[in-house]
Amino acid sequence: MSKVDITCLDSQQSDFEARLDKMLAWESVSDAGVNQIVNEIIERIRSEGDAALVEYTNRFDRMSVASMAELEMGQERLQQALEGLPVEQRQALETAAQRVRAYHEKQLAGSWQYTEDDGTMLGQQVTPMDRVGLYVPGGKAAYPSSVLMNALPAHVAGVEEIIMVVPTPDGVVNELVLAAAAVAGVSRVFTVGGAQAVAALAYGTETVPRVDKIVGPGNIFVATAKRAVFGAVGIDMIAGPSEILVICDGDTDPDWVAMDLFSQAEHDEDAQPILVSPDAEFIEQVKASIEKLLPTMEREEIIEQSLNNRAILIKAQDLSDAARINNRVAPEHLELSVADPEALLKEIRHAGAIFMGRYTAEALGDYCAGPNHVLPTSGTARFSSPLGVYDFQKRSSLIMFSDEGASEMGKVASVLARGEGLTAHARSAEYRIKS
Amino acid sequence: MSKVDITCLDSQQSDFEARLDKMLAWESVSDAGVNQIVNEIIERIRSEGDAALVEYTNRFDRMSVASMAELEMGQERLQQALEGLPVEQRQALETAAQRVRAYHEKQLAGSWQYTEDDGTMLGQQVTPMDRVGLYVPGGKAAYPSSVLMNALPAHVAGVEEIIMVVPTPDGVVNELVLAAAAVAGVSRVFTVGGAQAVAALAYGTETVPRVDKIVGPGNIFVATAKRAVFGAVGIDMIAGPSEILVICDGDTDPDWVAMDLFSQAEHDEDAQPILVSPDAEFIEQVKASIEKLLPTMEREEIIEQSLNNRAILIKAQDLSDAARINNRVAPEHLELSVADPEALLKEIRHAGAIFMGRYTAEALGDYCAGPNHVLPTSGTARFSSPLGVYDFQKRSSLIMFSDEGASEMGKVASVLARGEGLTAHARSAEYRIKS
Numbered sequence: 001m002s003k004v005d006i007t008c009l010d011s012q013q014s015d016f017e018a019r020l021d022k023m024l025a026w027e028s029v030s031d032a033g034v035n036q037i038v039n040e041i042i043e044r045i046r047s048e049g050d051a052a053l054v055e056y057t058n059r060f061d062r063m064s065v066a067s068m069a070e071l072e073m074g075q076e077r078l079q080q081a082l083e084g085l086p087v088e089q090r091q092a093l094e095t096a097a098q099r100v101r102a103y104h105e106k107q108l109a110g111s112w113q114y115t116e117d118d119g120t121m122l123g124q125q126v127t128p129m130d131r132v133g134l135y136v137p138g139g140k141a142a143y144p145s146s147v148l149m150n151a152l153p154a155h156v157a158g159v160e161e162i163i164m165v166v167p168t169p170d171g172v173v174n175e176l177v178l179a180a181a182a183v184a185g186v187s188r189v190f191t192v193g194g195a196q197a198v199a200a201l202a203y204g205t206e207t208v209p210r211v212d213k214i215v216g217p218g219n220i221f222v223a224t225a226k227r228a229v230f231g232a233v234g235i236d237m238i239a240g241p242s243e244i245l246v247i248c249d250g251d252t253d254p255d256w257v258a259m260d261l262f263s264q265a266e267h268d269e270d271a272q273p274i275l276v277s278p279d280a281e282f283i284e285q286v287k288a289s290i291e292k293l294l295p296t297m298e299r300e301e302i303i304e305q306s307l308n309n310r311a312i313l314i315k316a317q318d319l320s321d322a323a324r325i326n327n328r329v330a331p332e333h334l335e336l337s338v339a340d341p342e343a344l345l346k347e348i349r350h351a352g353a354i355f356m357g358r359y360t361a362e363a364l365g366d367y368c369a370g371p372n373h374v375l376p377t378s379g380t381a382r383f384s385s386p387l388g389v390y391d392f393q394k395r396s397s398l399i400m401f402s403d404e405g406a407s408e409m410g411k412v413a414s415v416l417a418r419g420e421g422l423t424a425h426a427r428s429a430e431y432r433i434k435s
Numbered sequence: 436m437s438k439v440d441i442t443c444l445d446s447q448q449s450d451f452e453a454r455l456d457k458m459l460a461w462e463s464v465s466d467a468g469v470n471q472i473v474n475e476i477i478e479r480i481r482s483e484g485d486a487a488l489v490e491y492t493n494r495f496d497r498m499s500v501a502s503m504a505e506l507e508m509g510q511e512r513l514q515q516a517l518e519g520l521p522v523e524q525r526q527a528l529e530t531a532a533q534r535v536r537a538y539h540e541k542q543l544a545g546s547w548q549y550t551e552d553d554g555t556m557l558g559q560q561v562t563p564m565d566r567v568g569l570y571v572p573g574g575k576a577a578y579p580s581s582v583l584m585n586a587l588p589a590h591v592a593g594v595e596e597i598i599m600v601v602p603t604p605d606g607v608v609n610e611l612v613l614a615a616a617a618v619a620g621v622s623r624v625f626t627v628g629g630a631q632a633v634a635a636l637a638y639g640t641e642t643v644p645r646v647d648k649i650v651g652p653g654n655i656f657v658a659t660a661k662r663a664v665f666g667a668v669g670i671d672m673i674a675g676p677s678e679i680l681v682i683c684d685g686d687t688d689p690d691w692v693a694m695d696l697f698s699q700a701e702h703d704e705d706a707q708p709i710l711v712s713p714d715a716e717f718i719e720q721v722k723a724s725i726e727k728l729l730p731t732m733e734r735e736e737i738i739e740q741s742l743n744n745r746a747i748l749i750k751a752q753d754l755s756d757a758a759r760i761n762n763r764v765a766p767e768h769l770e771l772s773v774a775d776p777e778a779l780l781k782e783i784r785h786a787g788a789i790f791m792g793r794y795t796a797e798a799l800g801d802y803c804a805g806p807n808h809v810l811p812t813s814g815t816a817r818f819s820s821p822l823g824v825y826d827f828q829k830r831s832s833l834i835m836f837s838d839e840g841a842s843e844m845g846k847v848a849s850v851l852a853r854g855e856g857l858t859a860h861a862r863s864a865e866y867r868i869k870s
Contacts, residue, residue: 092850103557106547114541121791122538122805127784129818143855176854212818231673234818238666256866262859298858341835349562353832356556359841359867360834363860367848370557371832383564383647383669385830395820397788397806399795400776406794413802415527419611420578423733424697425798431691432794 004290006307008283010315011325023312024329026240026270026378031220038195038224045199050206056196061138061169068207073178073189081178089176096368097148097183103370104156107389119402120409124395128158131209132392133201133233134186135216135226136177138167138193144180145366149373149387150216151184157392162186163201163211167193193218195225202229215374215387236387240378241270241310244362245331245351247322248286249338250279252358258289260335263363265306266299272310274329276322283313323347330381333362350381406432439725441742443718445750446760458747459764461675461705461813466655473630473659480634485641491631496573496604503642508613508624516613524611531803532583532618538805539591542824554837555844559830563593566644567827568636568668569621570651570661571612573602573628579615580801584808584822585651586619592827597621598636598646602628628653630660637664650809650822671822675813676705676745679797680766680786682757683721684773685714687793693724695770698798700741701734707745709764711757718748758782765816768797785816841867 009019044052050068057063057071065071082090113123132154136147147164154162164181166174168191181189190208192200198218204210213234214226226235244264248257261273277283290307297303316322323344326334330350338344341356348354352375355362366373374387401409410429417425444454479487485503492498492506500506517525548558569585571577582599589597599616601609603626616624625643627635633653639645648669649661661670679699683692696708712718725742732738751757758779761769765785773779776791783789787810790797801808809822836844845864852860 088850089854092847092854095847096851106549107559109544112541124542124806125780125789130784145851145855231813231815234815253866256863259859259863259866263857263863266857266859298856303859345560345833348831349565350829351831353834354560356833356835359838360836361841361845361848361863361867363852363863364836364841364844364848364867365832365834366860367851368844369834369836371559371834375832376829378666380666380669381829381831383829386832388830390825394785394811394816394818395823396783396786396816397800397810397821398780398791399788399800399804399806400791401795401799401804403794406796406799409799409803410796412527412530413796413799415523416531416580416802417798419524419527420580421733422698422701424694424701424738425801428691428694428698428796428798429802431688431694432796432799 003304004294004307006287006290006311006313008313008315011317011321020312020325020328023310024379034220034224038221038228041195042199042225042228045196045205046203053192053196053200053205053208056194057192060194061167063168063171071191072207073191078178078182078186078189081175082182084175085179090179093144093180093183096145097152099368099370100148100152100372101156104153104372104389107153108156109390109393113398116405118404118408120405121398121400123398125398126393126395128160129212129392129394130159131161131163131211132159133211133214134162134164135197135214135218135222136164136166137218138169138174139172142166142174142177144176145373146217147177147180147186148184151181151186153372153387153389154392155185157389159392161188161209163209164189165192165197165201167191167197195221198222198225198229202233213392215391236374236391237376237380237384241272242267243272243274243331243377244333244335245274245276245326245329246335246337247319247326247344248275248277248282249319250277250282251339252337254282254285254289255293256358257286257337258293260362261290261311262293262297262303263361264333265303265311266297269302269305270310271306273306274312274314274331276314276316276325278316278318278322280315283315287313319344320347326351330379332375332377332381333365335360335362352376352381352386403434407434438739439729439742441722441725441746441748443748443750446752446756455747455760455763458745459814469655469659473656473663476630477634477660477663480631480640481638488627488631488635488640488643491629492627495629496602498603498606506626507642508626513613513617513621513624516610517617519610520614525614528579528615528618531580532587534803534805535583535587536591539588539807539824542588543591544825544828548833551840553839553843555840556833556835558833560833561828561830563595564647564827564829565594566596566598566646567594568646568649569597569599570632570649570653570657571599571601572653573604573609574607577601577609577612579611580808581652582612582615582621583619586616586621588807588822588824589827590620592824594827596623596644598644599624600627600632600636602626602632630656633657633660633664637668648827650826671809671826672811672815672819676707677702678707678709678766678812679768679770680709680711680761680764681770681772682754682761682779683710683712683717684754685712685717686774687772689717689720689724690728691793692721692772693728695797696725696746697728697732697738698796699768700738700746701732704737704740705745706741708741709747709749709766711749711751711760713751713753713757715750718750722748754779755782761786765814767810767812767816768800770795770797787811787816787821838869842869
């Protein structure tokens with residue numbers, strides 16, 4: 001008797017849409033207790049600065065430091081971590097960084113301007129943010145790839161100071177994470193974490209400089225703190241559980257597809273793997289591969305829970321029907337495991353990242369393909385984008401009227417401002433009209 | 436005895452920074468009562484749809500309609516509003532729309548891709564959102580310019596459906612707003628407002644289609660509802676009070692500068708006008724102009740309160756010092772009312788929109804210069820940008836590995852995934868390595 005019992009749907013069922021929606025439903029719960037704890041931590045960091053940051057770090061991370069000086073790591077320490085890595089790991093990290101950097105350099109937006117016939121200049125100035133904060137989780141969930149994916153776009157954007165915070169519970173340091181920080185051009189590292197680290201970055205303390213934006217993943221306390229400080233600083237998305245949707249024509253090795261589904265499922269019990277195929281027999285083959293491969297997996301229990309609770313195997317009418325189902329899901333990751341992925345791409349409207357062809361395992365995108373692995377989850381790909389260089393640049397409109405242009409446009413602005421009852425606006429414009 | 440008592444600071448005072456920070460401090464209060472009302476409205480719209488929307492509209496807007504059919508306006512009604520305008524207003528509206536459209540067309544980002552030596556393709560697909568919602572306030576604060584500024588970037592981005600909601604309290608319709616909707620390419624108009632309109636756009640009802648993003652200004656109920664539905668849909672910024680910072684070298688007509696300050700102050704009592712000048716005598720002249728002009732203003736009381744509560748006149752050391760002060764404030768609007776604005780621009784790091792030269796009144800930017808008038812407030816120009824076409828486009832990463840590329844990168848991904856303890860990721864990549 002198998003332990004795996006995956007939800008199977010057919011797009012021709014009369015209640016398909018309702019059942020699909022029910023499986024996709026996900027709302028992060030904002031717990032009143034967590035909110036209260038986080039708000040208290042933020043208040044104390046704002047009022048007491050370093051002293052509160054040291055106290056919280058000693059308490060939550062079971063440390064015993066006397067001052068912030070003991071909670072900062074210098075560049076030498078990061079370099080030491082990089083040099084201490086096995087050659088194979090160091091090379092892999094540097095290859096990944098080089099590819100991620102090369103891809104993100106294509107995203108750099110530049111300033112532009114144009115001049116009208118009467119000499120009026122209009123434009124947009126694009127500049128990097130001054131200073132950003134990067135949250136990196138400590139302990140088990142410490143991912144060096146996440147350091148690269150969050151820090152490199154900021155570095156490419158031209159951000160001068162990248163401040164990383166990473167907790168070291170019980171003093172345990174992750175050498176791969178520090179090495180990744182060295183490779184990605186992180187400026188300063190503080191070994192603090194939790195809501196207290198987010199508050200320190202958002203408001204600044206005597207030692208930790210205030211940043212303009214905070215990015216990076218974290219637990220519920222970190223996510224709640226990011227929501228709370230939003231407005232004082234910018235934040236990236238608050239991510240939901242990871243998702244993959246694989247569209248397969250039935251001709252990929254079912255073991256490959258099963259393992260691709262596992263690679264999302266192993267993230268956590270709430271991760272959502274979805275297979276859509278017009279080939280009912282192939283779906284059965286993937287089920288058999290799942291049964292066969294699951295007992296060989298290190299993270300068997302997590303994968304099993306994800307499969308039983310959130311996975312969906314969907315029989316579609318054809319590949320166009322599969323694309324329609326994808327557009328309804330708007331998944332974080334989409335694999336087009338089909339003979340002609342470029343043809344099918346034309347029917348895809350929403351997905352964070354699209355992995356085309358049977359060779360393009362989603363896992364390659366997590367590490368070294370080049371594009372970012374921070375992607376919109378929970379259907380937000382309908383309106384949001386992968387993390388990118390554009391998230392670390394901001395724009396200012398430029399307007400310089402000639403006397404001629406100000407006179408002509410002053411007349412237009414005057415009519416519209418008076419139409420809105422805003423007479424100071426109108427008179428300000430009218431001063432510039434030539435008599 | 437004057438009624439105006441404006442805060443004056445000098446950047447050389449020892450407590451200057453602290454006093455400036457105190458004047459700038461602004462935190463929007465999230466009221467528990469408002470939150471509860473809004474959450475209840477959202478829940479009822481989600482569960483009861485049109486019926487609840489009709490009931491709330493009848494109650495809050497003092498209407499007596501029987502069904503949603505009475506709360507939709509067709510394209511003919513919008514055209515009728517446009518054709519009914521006085522010629523001068525219609526021409527001004529169309530000129531403004533044409534200029535805003537032309538400017539925003541420069542912001543259109545395109546898809547890109549590149550192919551590596553081994554045949555691997557990487558890229559980014561840029562596509563418009565499918566459907567967006569535009570909130571337009573009813574009553575006194577109904578601004579046709581706001582319809583243009585919010586709808587035109589979506590239209591330029593290629594969004595197929597732009598759904599506008601605008602309440603008509605007591606049945607009062609604003610013809611200029613409807614005319615602006617006609618000019619800006621709005622698809623459908625529902626005469627509903629408040630938290631109930633936001634909820635209808637976010638989740639959909641039998642009649643109102645669910646959108647991907649909601650933009651546009653509104654009162655505290657609208658802003659609270661937008662925060663609450665964020666995640667289910669995208670939203671634009673929640674704006675704080677309007678701000679202007681004028682840097683003047685002392686050679687602009689002080690009446691012009693006074694009126695430019697008034698044009699922010701007349702928005703509301705919390706609006707913040709700031710003048711920075713190295714010329715102490717000029718600051719006195721502007722004060723005199725303020726005293727002289729204030730009694731002539733239609734919105735005298737609002738302007739007076741804004742001036743007394745939030746305005747600041749700052750004596751700087753020189754223009755570089757003025758630029759430094761600006762960068763600390765990161766204002767929504769910045770006027771460089773100086774002889775050589777292009778030289779000073781080099782020292783400006785943060786501002787939503789920059790109005791260069793003595794002729795470029797900020798009011799021109801509100802209506803018809805071309806750039807957007809929806810701008811980051813409360814110092815958020817440090818990390819955010821004017822509303823633009825980019826707010827209505829989203830990106831998907833494209834990755835298509837050749838068999839060769841997948842084999843090479845599979846090795847890199849495998850090393851990094853095993854370093855992170857994610858063995859399903861590693862094995863998924865390893866399947867694609869050639870033996």
